Amino acid sequence: MRRSKAFIPTTKEAPSDAVLPSHIFLSRAGFITQVSSGLYNFLPLGKRVLRNIETIVNEAMASIGAQEVELSFVTPVELWQESGRIDKFGKELLRFEDRKENRFVLGPTHEEMMVNVVRNRVNSYKQLPLHLYQIKTKFRDEARPRFGLMRGREFIMKDGYSFHASAEDLDREFTTVERAYKHILERLGLEFRIVEADSGAIGGSGSKELMVLADSGEDTIALCDRCQYAANIEAAVRGAKQEIPEAPEAVFNRFKTPNVTTIEALSHFFKVDPFYLVKTVAKRAVYHEGSKLVLFCLRGSDTLQEVKATNVLNALELLDVSEDELRESGLVAGFMGPLNLNTCKIIFDKDLKDADAMICGANEIDYHYVGVNFNALKNAEFADIAEVNEGDTCPCCDGTLSFTKGIEVGHIFKLGTSYSKALKAEFLNENGQSEPFVMGTYGLGISRLVAAVIEQHHDENGCIWTPSTAPYLINVMISNIKDEAQMTFAENLYEALRQEGIEVMLDDRKERFGFKMKDAELIGFPYTVIVGKELINGNIQLMERATLRKETIAAEHALKTIIERTVT
RNA sequence: CGGGGUGUAGCUCAGUAUGGUUAGAGUACCUGGUUUGGGACCAGGGGGUCGAAGGUUCGAGUCCUUUCACCCCGACCA
Structure with a gap:
């Protein structure tokens, strides 16, 4: 394709709303x-x-x-x-x-x-x-x-x-x-x-997603540093915690905790690791037939994974709950807990099974219970509802989980x-x-x-297409179209590359060198052949877009050398 | 769906507070000339119902009302 005839409207400025x-x-x-x-x-x-x-x-x-x-x-x-x-x-x-x-x-x-x-x-x-x-x-x-x-x-x-x-x-x-x-x-x-x-x-019995790794990805994925385990955070699970913080004293008691409403404040107040605090999250679970209030209890060091929680309930979605709604159900924001409560369904994270020496809200303003365990609770329902944290143990080996961002480009589903x-x-x-x-x-x-x-292949100058995705593999750029030697050489090279079945663009526009180079870098052809002032010395140059490196090659062996360098 | 923002030339934006020349700039485009290794320069030119509708006014891009569109944060996303 001749660039002079191609419909490629490039611009210096991006649309104002473009972010990525x-x-x-x-x-x-x-x-x-x-x-x-x-x-x-x-x-x-x-x-x-x-x-x-x-x-x-x-x-x-x-x-x-x-x-x-x-x-x-x-x-x-x-x-x-x-x-x-x-x-x-x-x-x-x-x-x-x-x-x-x-x-x-x-x-x-x-x-x-x-x-x-x-x-x-x-x-x-x-x-x-x-x-x-x-x-x-x-x-x-x-x-x-x-x-x-x-x-x-x-x-x-x-x-x-x-x-x-x-x-x-x-x-x-x-x-x-x-x-x-x-x-x-x-x-x-x-x-x-x-x-x-x-x-x-x-x-269904399982699904996997294909995630292209990129910081701009909307999905978070957990990866093991030892084995092949990788999971979307919505589905990621973890192994048992390896280093358990020191437990607080474990005598059951009701304790006055004035204005201490957050996990952080509680941790500070009792000088206890959040691992021993119970985080109680209220959500409204929506079903076809209606909705109901549900409490989720987890360790203070964990957060609720809403997708997991939704699946456990088989609900359509979970909505946030206002303080007024909580009050109607006899709950006090900041002091919620699973004990002495029969107004709503409670789901415990599985990590709270057999947990001891816990501290939880007393459902009463300014009071928490200490020294709690949930084994005595009849009909307590346990499920995996916690989101894995960076640094948690891999469920498959002794490795450690870390997070990265991904773009979901595929989803296969049984x-x-x-x-x-x-x-x-x-x-x-x-x-x-x-x-x-x-x-x-x-x-x-x-x-x-x-x-x-x-997203994965660009720099500040523009696109960097991989060879298999590039709209054209090679861009043959004529530095000065008024130079007949350059023009003739480039035309011949363009024709020869086309004969070889290579996707090639000929930049034959009446523009200056810098303009055409910027344009080629913006478009992101994997290779640009520069036919310019070096031709008089019998040389042309081959620039690789990814590295911006220019290699001088002899004009007389141009076709052969270019094919060697560019076609894999 | 909640909160916020923006609509003026193909694109990026001034101008709107305090209404008043023929609505501007850069870029892109056309013509001519100079230039030719990193988005050149000079001269000339074309291009606008100022998102839309209604209203106030002698006069509206600018004020009022309604409405539409687009963007951002969140919710949502087999």
């Missing part, structure tokens, strides 16, 4: 333009990057025998009613009617549609397993789209769905897909981790039979009996990957 490097540079370098909140156009360069990623994904899917389809973007609302997800998705579903007043939603994901395609067409265990996927625009009317391509309302996702006759076969496919996804991210040149993820209230049951999608097994399909679902955010590559 990927948003700033993809906008400035002319890859994308914003249409509306969470809606973006892909311009030629952006489209080429998308295509590169899609090609890699398609190859990986083909290698594991998944077949590509393309399902309708517009989906009948009935399917969503049938699966029950119309409520779960709520306002994220963009709903509308056609001229005949039939109701539709724009597909936010395609489990329902895919089950609908397969049911009644696949009837026998002999036709299983089956793995179908597509790469397609999705629409979710996010409450707050942000960060450019990172969290759009309209986005491009690769979504795959597998159908099996048994859970064992699903396990096999799940592992196969995990390996294929790993291969995809490696080819894209990304540093990532595959982590244990929250499986949510949807059930669905089991929840959808096939809801949508009555069944096959006949070897004994001629009907069974629901055992399903898996595998998502990969294609447009989010575009942003993730830049």
Whole structure:
């Protein structure tokens, strides 16, 4: 492509609302333009990057025998009613009617549609397993789209769905897909981790997320420094604490604690490690049928992990509770505790089982109990509701957990039979009996990957594309187009590289050296060949974008040397 | 959905407090000239219903009312 004819509207200044490097540079370098909140156009360069990623994904899917389809973007609302997800998705579903007043939603994901395609067409265990996927625009009317391509309302996702006759076969496919996804991210040149993820209230026997490591990531992941354990903080668990602080004196007593309402203040007041304090958190658990107040008790050194807590209750969500609401339930903010209370449900963190010498609120202004243990409590419910802390012990070995930030670019999920049951999608097994399909679902955010590559690969000058994602591998830059020798040499080199099947851009614009270099760095071609004043001495230069290093190479061996340096 | 902010040229923004020349700058774009190794310079030029609607006024980018959009923090996010 000739730069003089290419539609690449680069700008010196970023849109004022762009915050993340990927948003700033993809906008400035002319890859994308914003249409509306969470809606973006892909311009030629952006489209080429998308295509590169899609090609890699398609190859990986083909290698594991998944077949590509393309399902309708517009989906009948009935399917969503049938699966029950119309409520779960709520306002994220963009709903509308056609001229005949039939109701539709724009597909936010395609489990329902895919089950609908397969049911009644696949009837026998002999036709299983089956793995179908597509790469397609999705629409979710996010409450707050942000960060450019990172969290759009309209986005491009690769979504795959597998159908099996048994859970064992699903396990096999799940592992196969995990390996294929790993291969995809490696080819894209990304540093990532595959982590244990929250499986949510949807059930199923497990899910994993693919996290591209980047400081701007919205997810926190816990990593072990010894073994391979890695988990989203929503799902992370930990081993037993190794160094237990010294316990306070443990005689049960009611103690006056005037105005001492926080863990920090209590710790100071009693000169006791927060490990021996009970943190009591009140939440309103919301269900389809209504809501109720729930108290969560944890060690003062821990915090409530709301996703875990929601799952324990099988609730839709947890809401904060106002002090007025607490008072109505006989609770006193700052002095809440699990003893002598029968107005609401209480969940204890599992670490409080057998805990002794604890201090907790007395449900009475200015009083706490000391020397408490909960073994005597009848019907006390224990569950894992605490968020792991940095420095906690790994659940798999003696290692220590540390945190890092990640961008969730993929989520693979063992669905089991929840959808096939809801949508009555069944096959006949070897004994001629009907069974629901055992399903898996595998998502990969294609447009989010575009942003993730830049989040991980950029500098203050702009994008640094990895070779497999770059819109063009090589940029041949003519320093001065009025110099005929430069012009002729560059034209010939451009043609020769094209003949070699290399994606190459020829910067033949009537601009000065500095302007074209800045532009090339902003766009982020992995390599720029500089045809300039050195040509008179028989030399040209090859600049590597990642390092900005320039290597002088002999013009007469230009093609051969460039191919050696750039094509791996 | 709660809290805050912003809408003026393709882009980044002045101007609005205290209403009053023909609404500005930089950048980008067009023409001509000079320049050619790190976002050059000179001269000329095109480009605006000042987010929208209504109101107050002799006069509104500026004041009032309504409304829409976008952004940020939070809630939410299979």
